[in-house]
Amino acid sequence: MKVLFLTWEFPPFISGGLAMACYGMVKSLLKKGVEFTLVLPTSADVYFHLVKPEDADQLTPIFIDDKTKSEFEYSLNNSNISNIEFLKLLGVSETPETYLSSSDFVEFMSIERYFEVSNEINTKNILKEIKENILSSSGLFKKVREFSIKVSKIAKLVDFDCIHAHDWLCYPAGIVAANMSGKPLICHIHATEFDRSGGTGDERIHKIEYAGLSLADRVISVSNYTANIIVNRYRVDTSKIRVVHNAFHLKTDNGEKKRIFKDPVILFLGRITLQKGPEYFLEVAKRVIETYPLVRFIMVGTGDLAKRLIQKSAEYKLLTRFLFTGFMNREEVEAILSASDIMILPSVSEPFGIAPLEAMSFGIATIISKQSGVSEVVNNVYKVNFWDVEEMSNIILDLLSNPEKMREMGQKARQEVEKIQWDKSADLILKCYKELLCST
Amino acid sequence: MLNIVPYFQMHQPFRLKKLSIFDIGKENSIFDNELDKSLITRISEKSYIPALEILLNLVTKHDGRFKFGLSLTGPLIQQLLLYNPKVIDLVQKLINTKCCEILAETYYHSLASLYDENEFIHQVNKHINTIYSLFGVVPTTFRNTELIYSNKIADMLRGFKTLNIILTEGAEKILEWKLPIRPYKAYGKNPQLILLRHHILSEDISINFNNKNWKEYPLTAEKYAKWCMDLNYSGNSDESLYCNIFMDLETFGEHHDDSTGIFEFLKDWPTLIFKIGKNDVRFTLPFEIMNIENSKHDVLNVKDYISWNSYKKDISAFAGNEMQKNSQMALYKQLNEAKLKGDEVSLEILRKLSSSDNAFYMATAPFLDTAAFKYFSYYPNAETAYQNFLYAIAHVEELMA
Numbered sequence: 001m002k003v004l005f006l007t008w009e010f011p012p013f014i015s016g017g018l019a020m021a022c023y024g025m026v027k028s029l030l031k032k033g034v035e036f037t038l039v040l041p042t043s044a045d046v047y048f049h050l051v052k053p054e055d056a057d058q059l060t061p062i063f064i065d066d067k068t069k070s071e072f073e074y075s076l077n078n079s080n081i082s083n084i085e086f087l088k089l090l091g092v093s094e095t096p097e098t099y100l101s102s103s104d105f106v107e108f109m110s111i112e113r114y115f116e117v118s119n120e121i122n123t124k125n126i127l128k129e130i131k132e133n134i135l136s137s138s139g140l141f142k143k144v145r146e147f148s149i150k151v152s153k154i155a156k157l158v159d160f161d162c163i164h165a166h167d168w169l170c171y172p173a174g175i176v177a178a179n180m181s182g183k184p185l186i187c188h189i190h191a192t193e194f195d196r197s198g199g200t201g202d203e204r205i206h207k208i209e210y211a212g213l214s215l216a217d218r219v220i221s222v223s224n225y226t227a228n229i230i231v232n233r234y235r236v237d238t239s240k241i242r243v244v245h246n247a248f249h250l251k252t253d254n255g256e257k258k259r260i261f262k263d264p265v266i267l268f269l270g271r272i273t274l275q276k277g278p279e280y281f282l283e284v285a286k287r288v289i290e291t292y293p294l295v296r297f298i299m300v301g302t303g304d305l306a307k308r309l310i311q312k313s314a315e316y317k318l319l320t321r322f323l324f325t326g327f328m329n330r331e332e333v334e335a336i337l338s339a340s341d342i343m344i345l346p347s348v349s350e351p352f353g354i355a356p357l358e359a360m361s362f363g364i365a366t367i368i369s370k371q372s373g374v375s376e377v378v379n380n381v382y383k384v385n386f387w388d389v390e391e392m393s394n395i396i397l398d399l400l401s402n403p404e405k406m407r408e409m410g411q412k413a414r415q416e417v418e419k420i421q422w423d424k425s426a427d428l429i430l431k432c433y434k435e436l437l438c439s440t
Numbered sequence: 441m442l443n444i445v446p447y448f449q450m451h452q453p454f455r456l457k458k459l460s461i462f463d464i465g466k467e468n469s470i471f472d473n474e475l476d477k478s479l480i481t482r483i484s485e486k487s488y489i490p491a492l493e494i495l496l497n498l499v500t501k502h503d504g505r506f507k508f509g510l511s512l513t514g515p516l517i518q519q520l521l522l523y524n525p526k527v528i529d530l531v532q533k534l535i536n537t538k539c540c541e542i543l544a545e546t547y548y549h550s551l552a553s554l555y556d557e558n559e560f561i562h563q564v565n566k567h568i569n570t571i572y573s574l575f576g577v578v579p580t581t582f583r584n585t586e587l588i589y590s591n592k593i594a595d596m597l598r599g600f601k602t603l604n605i606i607l608t609e610g611a612e613k614i615l616e617w618k619l620p621i622r623p624y625k626a627y628g629k630n631p632q633l634i635l636l637r638h639h640i641l642s643e644d645i646s647i648n649f650n651n652k653n654w655k656e657y658p659l660t661a662e663k664y665a666k667w668c669m670d671l672n673y674s675g676n677s678d679e680s681l682y683c684n685i686f687m688d689l690e691t692f693g694e695h696h697d698d699s700t701g702i703f704e705f706l707k708d709w710p711t712l713i714f715k716i717g718k719n720d721v722r723f724t725l726p727f728e729i730m731n732i733e734n735s736k737h738d739v740l741n742v743k744d745y746i747s748w749n750s751y752k753k754d755i756s757a758f759a760g761n762e763m764q765k766n767s768q769m770a771l772y773k774q775l776n777e778a779k780l781k782g783d784e785v786s787l788e789i790l791r792k793l794s795s796s797d798n799a800f801y802m803a804t805a806p807f808l809d810t811a812a813f814k815y816f817s818y819y820p821n822a823e824t825a826y827q828n829f830l831y832a833i834a835h836v837e838e839l840m841a
Contacts, residue, residue, distance in 0.1 A: 260464050261834075262841045296834075298461070310823045314762035319770035320834040324827050325461045335462060 001433060003029075004160040004177060005036045006151060006170040010059075011330055016271070017354045018190050021222070021246045022166060027056045028426035034433070037158045039173075041147045047154050064153055127175070127211065140169070141204070148173040155180050162436055166190060168205055171212030178215070184436040187216035191275075192229055195349040198274040210234050218432050220244050222352035223373025229351075242432050245377050247422040248357040251334070257363075260339040263294045264400055267340040267364070269333065269355045270347075272303035277346035277369065277386045282309055284344065286316050287393040292400050295321060300336055302327040337362040341406060342396060346386045347372055356381065357420060360413035365399055365406050367392055377420060380412040442672045443682045443724035443732070444713060445635065447509030447583070447607065448689040450488065451549045452480060452516045453795035455818065459831040465838035470831075471792065475818070477523050484524040487693035492530040494692075494706050499539045506710045507539040507723040509607075510689070511583055514547035514570055515795060528574070535575050541725040544568050544579035544603060550794035553584055553593050554745070554759055556772045560596055563791070568600075581605040581726040585796045587637065587686070587748040588755060591741065594626035594634075603632065605726045607686065610636035611746045611753035621671055621681045623733055624740035633733065634740050635726060637686040637748060641667060646687040650700040658701070661708035662716075669717045680732050682724070686748070695815070750812075756805045763802045763826040770833050778840065786836050793832055801825035 005026065009019035026036055030053045038048040038059075046061035063069035151173035162184045165174030171187055178185035193201035193209055213219050213236045221227040221243050230236045259265075266285070270276040278299065285297040299309070299322070306324070313322045328336060337343075343359035343366045350372035357374065359366050360381070368375055369386040384391045399406040457463075457472040498506045512520075512531065520527045534540035546552055547567040552560035564582070572578055582603045584593060589608035597603055610620025618624075620636035644664065648654045656663070668683050688695065696702040713721055724732070745755045758764060771793055778786040801817040802825045819825040 260461060261838060307823055310826065311762055314766040314826070317766050317769060319766060319773065320830050320837060323461065323830055323834065324823075326827070332460075332462070 001034045001430075001437075002158075002160045003034055003036050003433065004151075004155065004158070004163045004183075005038045006163065006173050006177075007038070007166040008041055008147075008169045010038065010040055012059075017246075017352065018167065020354050020358075021190060021352070023056060024247060024249050024422040025426055025429055026050065027053055027249065028422040029430060030056060031423075032426060032430055034430065037154065037160055039147075039151055039154055041143055041169075045150060045153070047158070049158075064150075064157065144169055144172055144208075148176050152176050152180060162186060162433055164188060164433075165212065168193070168208045168212060171208050174212065175215055184217040185215065186218045186220060186432065186436070187212045188220040188222075189213065189226055189230060189351070190222050191351045192226065192233070194229055194233060195226075195351055196273070196275050198348050216240070217436055218242060220429065220432060222246050223376055225371070225373045225376065226351040242428065244425050244428045244432075245373065245420075246352045246354050246357075247420050247425045248354065248361060248417060249422060250361055250418060256338070258335065258338045261296045263296055264342065264406075265296045265298055265340040266342045266344065266396060267336065267359070268297070268299045268301070268344060268346075269336075269359070270301050270345070272299065272301050272306040272309060274305065275348055275350070276301075276303075277348045278303075278305055278309055279312075280346040280386055280389055280392070281344055282313055282316070282322070283389040284346075284392045284396065285313075285318060285322050287389060288396050288400075289318055289321050292397060293321060295400065297322045298325060298336065298340070299323070300325045300328050300333070333358075337364065340364055341410075342367070342399060344392060345369055345372065345374070346392070348386050350374065357417050360410075360417040363407075363410035363414045365409040366413055367395055378413075378416060380409065380416045441680050442669065442717060442721045443680060443729075444668060444721060445509070445682055445684045445724050445726060445729075446507075447511070447543065447684070447686045447726065448491075448691075449511050449583070449687070450516055450689045451513040452476070452483065452519060453549065453797040454515050454519075454792045455479075456793075456798070456828055456832055459828050459835070461831060464831055464835045466835075470789070470835055476519055480519045480523045483690060483694050484520070484527050486698070487690050488524075488527045489530065490698070490703060491689055491692040491706065492527065492534065494703060495540070496530065496534055496537070498707070498710050499534070499537045502710060502714065504537065504539050505714070505723060507541075507725050509541045509543055509581065509726050510534070511543035511545055512571075513545065513549040513795075514567060515549065515792065517570065517574065532575060535577060539725075541581065541727055542571050542575060542577055542579055543581045543583050543607070543726070544571070544600075545583050546585055548791050548794045549585050549796055550791075551585060551588070551758055551768060551796050551799060552772075552794060553588060553596065554755065555768050556775070557596050559772065559775060559794075561599065563794075564597070564600065564603075568602075578602060580730075581607065582632075583607040583686075586755075586758065588745055588758075589634075589742055589747070590745045591627040591630075591743065594630040594632055595628070597632065598630055604730055606632050606634050607684070607726065608634060608636060608742075609746050609748040609753050610639055610684070613753065614740060614742050614746055618738065618740075619674060621674060621683060623682065623729060623737055625737040627739055627741045633729060633737065635682060635684050635729065637684050638671075639748065639753070641683065642685050642687050645685070645705070646691045646695065649691075649702060649705070650696045659705070661705050661712050664705075664709060665712035665716050668713060669721065672717075672720055682729070750805075752805075757803045758796050758799045760805045761802065761822075763804070763822060764799045767802065767826060767829050767833070768799060770830065774833055774836055774840075778836070781840065783840055786840050789836050790833070793829070798825070798829050802829070 007022045011019050011023050036050040038050055045064040048059050049062055050056055155177040163174050163177050164186045165171055166188045167190050174185050193205040213230055213234050219236055219241045221241055224243055227241050227243050231238055268281040272278045310324055343364045345353050345356050345368045347369045352373035356366045356368050367382040370383050371386050375383050382395050455472045455475050457470055544567055546563035548563055550563055552563055568579055580602050587608045620638050624634045626632045626634055649659055671683050692702050692706055746753050747755050749757045775790045801819050802822045804822045
């Protein structure tokens with residue numbers, strides 16, 4: 001079983017949900033004998049061939065042609081650099097960019113032929129729409145175009161049985177590869193534009209999501225919550241949707257707490273964007289600190305609302321009880337988790353939400369939004385409506401005044417999350433691959 | 441008679457390292473001594489030493505008729521003693537000529553006057569004591585950080601019987617129809633005399649000197665000396681008037697590079713003042729004003745804080761936004777806890793953090809002089825500076841907890 005695996009994010013650099021989910025499923029599927037050609041939005045023309053489970057940790061690049069390879073190696077005077085340094089040089093992005101930040105328009109450019117392979121009228125129209133969208137824009141859309149071109153080159157070079165594309169940034173490339181090779185396409189949906197924008201969102205992205213999900217032979221949704229959204233909003237044929245909840249790779253050594261602060265730490269971990277509900281976290285902090293000042297609220301992440309929240313938190317005069325850290329890499333995220341006691345995921349709309357699972361594995365008492373996919377798979381957490389800051393404040397104040405209860409909650413959470421392993425979810429994905437191969 | 445009263449400010453803060461949340465509560469120092477050292481070394485060589493040598497030569501050349509005020513903050517003194525004591529020796533030589541008056545200020549160049557009266561008094565005392573033990577002189581003139589002033593500051597200084605003169609900005613909004621060339625009495629029961637900076641003449645050197653778009657560019661010493669002497673026509677012939685020219689000493693050689701001709705300007709200007717002004721002009725030290733002035737003075741009523749910063753002459757660049765207010769509140773809260781606990785080590789760290797520079801790095805005021813902000817701040821933006829400063833205070837909180 002060989003899979004062309006397209007994703008915008010993958011560790012070691014990115015520690016967001018998409019990266020960790022991709023890593024988790026790839027690692028488990030490698031154990032089950034699946035081989036992957038992994039393509040990332042690197043600036044260098046490379047892909048990664050993964051055969052053994054260890055390959056997911058030690059990404060070894062393969063250059064598309066020898067000329068680029070020799071040029072690249074020539075520019076690398078010192079070959080004794082670490083793998084991470086090497087991947088950085090390949091242009092693996094260090095920060096998540098699955099949401100749109102800029103969109104200037106430029107001249108029409110070159111890959112339109114990749115979209116002119118279908119004869120079916122309906123498909124043709126959708127393809128025309130995306131083609132126009134990604135060809136006429138710069139910024140992130142330009143990167144989507146470049147990624148599609150790169151994938152088209154790789155699709156000619158390597159052998160694969162199906163294509164597995166993650167989220168809208170990779171759907172155009174997935175469509176191109178499927179049309180070129182005639183192999184089945186699986187579109188995995190980790191987040192929709194409706195979640196990211198908290199409202200209507202960018203129409204160009206909606207069209208890409210619609211096209212990808214409509215053209216895919218299978219759609220994997222990370223939760224029932226998200227499956228409902230794509231059925232209601234994009235009218236995706238329910239018979240081809242499979243729900244596969246994300247899971248979590250338990251680290252063996254995350255038992256012991258390494259505290260930074262003597263007072264209890266309450267954590268927010270995620271992009272500081274509307275989708276993640278950071279403002280509700282701040283409102284909770286304000287209410288809790290009023291009655292229980294000896295705590296630390298820590299907001300980890302970056303995003304377009306960061307500046308506004310920094311200013312608002314200063315306005316609330318929370319002194320040093322509310323701190324921002326900015327973006328954190330994988331290692332730092334683990335360090336901050338081991339220093340935390342309570343975590344809140346106040347997402348307005350969260351397709352899955354892997355951060356709470358990780359928090360639970362660190363024995364952290366966890367509060368999650370009911371508007372999340374993760375709430376479908378866990379029980380030993382507090383489930384609240386994202387807007388209910390009073391409820392969240394009350395839970396926190398209760399836990400702060402009952403340290404024993406807080407510890408117990410963390411312990412139970414930890415035991416529960418140990419059972420949520422990628423192994424089971426990977427079986428469902430493998431089943432999905434096999435179904436497609438049988439039907440072709 | 442026109443009295444020319446120049447005064448130069450010397451200050452460098454202790455700079456914070458770029459901290460991460462994981463540095464909090466660790467044993468390592470949070471200050472970046474390497475960065476401080478490299479800056480002190482550079483600024484001493486480019487500015488302090490050449491400028492002070494020129495000032496010393498001017499005193500000798502004009503037989504003690506050239507005089508000026510000078511103020512050095514505690515953090516700068518500490519760093520100079522460590523990295524370049526030659527600057528301190530030069531200051532001592534200047535003091536010995538009796539033509540250089542050393543002023544008093546808050547030891548840490550802090551904003552304590554805005555947030556904490558007890559701490560303000562402590563820091564002024566500490567500065568006066570440091571100046572006395574290092575240079576053997578007792579200051580009688582006070583300048584607050586950034587020349588911040590209001591009636592409240594005169595109130596707080598009333599207990600300092602030796603401080604009879606306060607320097608501040610000749611801001612139009614407090615003067616209205618009055619002129620900055622006369623001394624004023626502080627408001628209410630406060631006995632101090634206030635000397636106001638002539639901000640136009642001061643900024644012609646400190647800001648405009650190398651501005652090629654300025655209509656008066658290039659500024660020659662002769663032209664400038666004439667402008668100073670023009671002030672003499674503003675009063676009666678028997679009246680003593682004051683031309684108070686205050687700026688950072690770093691203006692010479694650092695803010696304006698040697699190549700701009702700023703040092704030649706400094707050398708020539710006093711000579712031209714004497715040549716053009718003849719017997720109608722003299723250089724005067726701030727403290728000498730007490731001997732000259734015996735008449736009644738108009739009272740200056742300053743309800744809102746003023747400062748010498750930007751064209752707004754207010755405190756918005758240091759205490760204007762919520763980040764600045766929240767972080768200073770956190771600082772002074774912790775400072776008082778350290779006092780209560782008698783934790784001298786933490787107190788010293790917090791006091792170092794009280795330098796106004798740390799608040800200035802968080803400036804977001806829309807009028808902000810971005811060139812000055814970029815020069816002084818070593819952070820990419822105000823939010824990063826704020827985050828780093830909160831880490832520093834949280835660090836002390838953890839050490840004390």
